[in-house]
Amino acid sequence: MRIGAHLDSADPLAGAAARSADVVQFFLSDPQGWASPETRPDAADLRDSDVDVFIHAPYVINVATLNNRIRIPSRKLLMAHASVAADLGARGLIVHGGHVNKGDDIAKGFDNWRKTFAYAAESGGFATRILIENTAGGDNACARRFDALARLWDAIGAYEVGFCLDTCHAYAGGEELLGIVERVKAITGRIDLIHANDSRDTFNSGRDRHTNLGQGTIDPDLLVAVIRAAGCPAVVETPGGVEGQAADIALLRERL
Numbered sequence: 001m002r003i004g005a006h007l008d009s010a011d012p013l014a015g016a017a018a019r020s021a022d023v024v025q026f027f028l029s030d031p032q033g034w035a036s037p038e039t040r041p042d043a044a045d046l047r048d049s050d051v052d053v054f055i056h057a058p059y060v061i062n063v064a065t066l067n068n069r070i071r072i073p074s075r076k077l078l079m080a081h082a083s084v085a086a087d088l089g090a091r092g093l094i095v096h097g098g099h100v101n102k103g104d105d106i107a108k109g110f111d112n113w114r115k116t117f118a119y120a121a122e123s124g125g126f127a128t129r130i131l132i133e134n135t136a137g138g139d140n141a142c143a144r145r146f147d148a149l150a151r152l153w154d155a156i157g158a159y160e161v162g163f164c165l166d167t168c169h170a171y172a173g174g175e176e177l178l179g180i181v182e183r184v185k186a187i188t189g190r191i192d193l194i195h196a197n198d199s200r201d202t203f204n205s206g207r208d209r210h211t212n213l214g215q216g217t218i219d220p221d222l223l224v225a226v227i228r229a230a231g232c233p234a235v236v237e238t239p240g241g242v243e244g245q246a247a248d249i250a251l252l253r254e255r256l
């Protein structure tokens with residue numbers, strides 16, 4: 001199995017070497033901002049490297065919302081990220097499932113997702129495969145609970161779209177980890193990437209606080225079993241810098 005980490009975007013390949021990672025994930029721009037991503041001077045190195053590259057889209061993106069002033073720039077920023085990610089040879093662009101505001105009809109949120117892909121298709125589709133990630137919190141989320149995820153996939157499953165399963169988000173979001181890979185695949189048909197994170201908070205807390213494997217509230221045996229069952233690349237998004245993440249990667253290599 002290919003295992004790696006979410007790390008600083010300054011020098012992802014050096015970061016991979018320091019952690020003995022086969023996979024890197026990083027941001028192309030400030031995750032809390034709306035700046036367009038820029039092409040990178042190390043694009044050819046990333047493309048030619050035998051490290052797998054995944055890009056995480058900014059957190060501000062919400063293509064589901066009924067608020068035009070968020071949804072339209074979200075769609076554009078996602079397109080721009082997909083183009084730059086393709087230049088790096090990225091295997092996927094991870095974006096959170098998003099949500100609608102309180103009182104808004106979530107059916108419109110799913111349809112806004114469909115329109116996102118429909119509009120992209122008019123200009124040849126996303127240059128990098130979009131991997132929609134499950135999220136931990138909120139009552140109006142498109143990809144927290146799997147009943148919502150199933151409705152989302154009804155709307156977008158016909159497009160080239162993948163799925164990223166975050167173990168912390170699933171657990172804190174209230175989805176049991178036992179048998180979760182089968183339940184996801186029954187909906188999406190695929191899992192492209194695992195975010196292998198322990199949770200600082202309890203089951204169904206709705207809180208999104210990652211921690212190092214074995215340090216949180218998730219049974220480590222269950223965590224390993226989920227990652228093994230998924231059979232796809234895994235990325236730790238855990239604290240502790242090089243040391244903390246290298247230990248998580250080593251633990252997974254040993255246990256898998």
Ligand SMILES: [Zn+2]
Pocket residue numbers: 133166195237
């Ligand atoms: Zn994640």
